[in-house]
Amino acid sequence: MNFETLSIVSEPKLFTCIKYRLNSSAESLFSSPIDTTSHFSSNGKPISPLCQDELGSTLTKFTDLDSMRLFSKYMIILIGLPAAGKSTVSRHLIKYLQDTKTTAHIRCKTFNAGDFRRKEKKIELTNEQLEDIFDPKNSDKKEEYARIAFNEALQDLDNDICDIGIFDATNSTKLRRKYLFDEIKSFNHNSSSNFSVSPIILHVTCSDKKFIRYNIHHKSFNADYFGKQYDLSVKDFAKRLKQYYTQFVPYTMDEFNHILSYSSPDSHHGTFYFHVANAGSTSTTNIVEYSNMASRETRNLIKALHHFTTNYIVIFGSQYISKVKGFFKVSQVVSSNKLNVKKSFQQLSRLKVLNSIINDSYFKKLKNFHLINNITHKDQ
Numbered sequence: 001m002n003f004e005t006l007s008i009v010s011e012p013k014l015f016t017c018i019k020y021r022l023n024s025s026a027e028s029l030f031s032s033p034i035d036t037t038s039h040f041s042s043n044g045k046p047i048s049p050l051c052q053d054e055l056g057s058t059l060t061k062f063t064d065l066d067s068m069r070l071f072s073k074y075m076i077i078l079i080g081l082p083a084a085g086k087s088t089v090s091r092h093l094i095k096y097l098q099d100t101k102t103t104a105h106i107r108c109k110t111f112n113a114g115d116f117r118r119k120e121k122k123i124e125l126t127n128e129q130l131e132d133i134f135d136p137k138n139s140d141k142k143e144e145y146a147r148i149a150f151n152e153a154l155q156d157l158d159n160d161i162c163d164i165g166i167f168d169a170t171n172s173t174k175l176r177r178k179y180l181f182d183e184i185k186s187f188n189h190n191s192s193s194n195f196s197v198s199p200i201i202l203h204v205t206c207s208d209k210k211f212i213r214y215n216i217h218h219k220s221f222n223a224d225y226f227g228k229q230y231d232l233s234v235k236d237f238a239k240r241l242k243q244y245y246t247q248f249v250p251y252t253m254d255e256f257n258h259i260l261s262y263s264s265p266d267s268h269h270g271t272f273y274f275h276v277a278n279a280g281s282t283s284t285t286n287i288v289e290y291s292n293m294a295s296r297e298t299r300n301l302i303k304a305l306h307h308f309t310t311n312y313i314v315i316f317g318s319q320y321i322s323k324v325k326g327f328f329k330v331s332q333v334v335s336s337n338k339l340n341v342k343k344s345f346q347q348l349s350r351l352k353v354l355n356s357i358i359n360d361s362y363f364k365k366l367k368n369f370h371l372i373n374n375i376t377h378k379d380q
């Protein structure tokens with residue numbers, strides 16, 4: 001394979017470079033300059049920009065093949081621990097694509113493995129649960145829901161109900177991810193499939209303890225916990241997250257390369273990786289491989305995704321970060337509810353409960369917290 005590293009865009013953390021397949025003829029699809037003001041490394045310093053010239057020299061000129069390949073579909077595979085922000089970031093992505101001229105026509109549909117589970121079974125907040133679905137020992141049932149959700153996504157793509165399927169699940173293990181890529185591969189090789197599906201990985205990570213706390217607070221009001229007591233919901237979600245930490249395998253460059261090595265280039269437009277970390281405030285890195293056959297539509301989409309992830313902090317992240325800051329400030333809780341003392345009181349007592357459950361000792365017990373989040377003590 002003919003690859004060349006073009007640019008180092010972050011510190012040598014999980015993924016460190018952007019790669020493009022090299023092609024001799026040049027036509028820049030990144031016609032507007034990429035705004036790099038929002039690129040930050042993990043130490044908060046701006047990272048080196050990706051020059052338009054660099055990109056321009058690497059991309060293929062369109063041919064007639066292009067029109068043949070317009071009938072492509074995409075599967076966005078989310079990866080990330082519970083409450084990392086996967087569903088939120090994907091909602092933002094849908095909005096962003098709708099608001100972008102070149103991608104506004106693309107129809108997105110989300111397939112959430114948790115929704116398929118909830119249709120069948122409600123969460124019971126008791127320690128005596130015989131079948132805790134989040135206990136890795138009982139993973140079979142959870143795998144089944146994920147398979148149902150993923151296969152429904154493939155079916156809807158094949159039936160032209162949507163153009164992008166977003167598979168919303170944690171996809172925490174290598175085995176799961178292999179399953180997903182194998183399914184796409186056999187879908188693409190199946191002569192009765194109406195379209196070819198290109199996988200796009202969107203990795204969403206959250207290692208900031210305040211963000212995690214805030215996100216868990218919001219999770220305690222989601223569909224799993226409607227009408228349930230606040231402290232029990234937070235405890236249950238905390239237990240779930242702890243279980244995920246025992247099984248989560250970070251997605252690595254090796255795994256990406258392994259996928260590339262067995263995915264069939266003739267049926268794919270490419271394999272793509274994007275990463276949003278801590279609402280875009282730490283390293284944001286992309287790895288992109290274009291197939292020679294990539295259509296204009298694919299390139300427009302990948303360009304939009306690139307812009308979305310690298311500018312996430314400016315477009316969506318900063319608003320979230322200021323909300324998190326305000327959430328933990330007693331003065332802001334009181335002033336935002338100044339006409340409603342009861343509401344302020346309830347919010348402050350919930351904050352106390354939240355801080356007492358998701359405390360330092362909780363974080364210490366999360367298996368491989370630093371390894372999974374790729375942080376050193378210096379970063380903390």
Ligand SMILES: Nc1ncnc2c1ncn2[C@@H]1O[C@H](COP(=O)(O)OP(=O)(O)OP(=O)(O)O)[C@@H](O)[C@H]1O
Nearest residue numbers: 081082083084085086087088089215218219279320
């Ligand atoms: N980038 C963000 N912008 C705004 N709010 C966010 C963001 N990330 C997380 N949140 C907050 O955290 C909560 C949990 O996030 P979300 O449901 O998106 O996580 P998730 O990774 O999809 O979780 P799960 O895997 O458990 O379904 C959201 O309801 C939202 O309040």
Ligand SMILES: O=P(O)(O)OC[C@H]1O[C@](O)(CO)[C@@H](O)[C@@H]1O
Nearest residue numbers: 082113114142146169170171172
């Ligand atoms: O099967 P996976 O990949 O763990 O992901 C699905 C699970 O992720 C969650 O969103 C995690 O909280 C659950 O609602 C859902 O059951």
